[in-house]
Amino acid sequence: MVRLLVGNKGSGKTKMMLDLANAEIETTNGNIVFITKDSRLMHDLKYQIRVVSMEDYPHITNSDEYIGFIYGIISGDHDLATIYIDGILKHADFSKADVPAYLRRLKAISKLHEVDFVVSLSLDKDELDLSEFEILND
Secondary structure, three states, X not given: OEXXXXXXXXXXXXXXXXXXXXXXXXXXXXXXEEEEOOHHHHHHOOOOOEEEEXXXXXXXXXXXXXXXXXXXXXXXXXXXXXXXXXXXXHHOOOOHHHHXXXXXXXXXXXXXXXXXXXXEXXXXXXOOOOOOOEEOOO
């Protein structure tokens, strides 16, 4: 399943995502990975959540490489329950036009590997057709 947090910058998406991850770690039987642009959020997450800072991986520059990176995370953790991706448009050379195809690829990965995704997007809800995904902050 791919769930989204959508809204303009400063609308509280990251805070909501942190709260969701911290609450989920208390009830899940699996592991959680939180992918963010930099390491500044590391101390806002419970210690059981693995934080991945994309500033440590500067050579991941497009959506294909990012999907490969996601596969690498999944292949290294067979107990993975959820991957949180904060601000995907800031991580690599993503444009708004890339987002629907990227999200559909995540949806396919989710079904195949039984891993959930929560992704935040800094854009207006009406900018893209996201009707096939659950929007958490509607």
